Structures are given as C-alpha cells and as structure tokens.
Amino acid sequence: xxxxxxxxxxxxxxxxxxxxxxxxxxxxxxxxxxxxxxxxxxxxxxxxxxxxxxxxxxxxxxxxxxxxxxxx
Numbered sequence: 001x002x003x004x005x006x007x008x009x010x011x012x013x014x015x016x017x018x019x020x021x022x023x024x025x026x027x028x029x030x031x032x033x034x035x036x037x038x039x040x041x042x043x044x045x046x047x048x049x050x051x052x053x054x055x056x057x058x059x060x061x062x063x064x065x066x067x068x069x070x071x072x
Contacts, residue, residue, distance in 0.1 A: 002031025009046070010038040010065055017042040018049050025055065025070060038065035 005028040009017035017037050024033050037043050043059060043066040050057045055070040 002028075004032045004034055007033065007035045009042065010036050012037075012042070014042060014045060018045050021046045021049055021068075021070075025050065025053065030072070033070040035068045035070070036062070036065060037068065040066075042066075043068055 005024055007020050007024045009020050012020070017035065021033075021035050024035070035046050037046060046068045047057045047059055050068070050070045055072065058069040058071075060067045060069070
C-alpha cells in the first residue's frame with residue numbers, strides 16, 4: 001500500500017487549492033492523496049475537481065478546517 005501524500009492548502013485563496021490538488025493527483029496518481037483546506041468553497045472545489053477526474057472522494061471535518069481524501 002502506498003503512503004498517503006498530503007497537500008496543505010489551508011490559507012490559500014481560490015483557485016490555488018485546486019491547482020495544488022491537480023499537481024498532487026497528477027504526480028501521485030497511483031496512491032492516496034489528502035488535501036487540507038480551511039473553507040467550504042475550497043473543500044467543494046477540490047472535491048469536484050477530483051470527482052471529475054475519476055477519483056473517489058471523501059470529505060471530513062477537522063479541528064482547523066476540512067480534509068478531502070482521494071483514492072482510485
């Protein structure tokens with residue numbers, strides 16, 4: 001099983017969280033990726049990007065924002 005790659009996009013303004021997510025999903029296309037964001041808008045945009053590119057997406061609330069997990 002591959003190690004999870006984590007992207008910390010907290011504090012970034014849109015569209016930067018989606019851009020960072022795209023880079024991570026392209027680079028780590030075989031393993032799980034988690035993206036940390038701190039706004040609902042970023043959470044939804046990041047999740048929508050992953051879903052539209054064939055990833056399974058799970059969203060989770062965290063103490064300081066949200067975690068969006070991507071798996072194949």
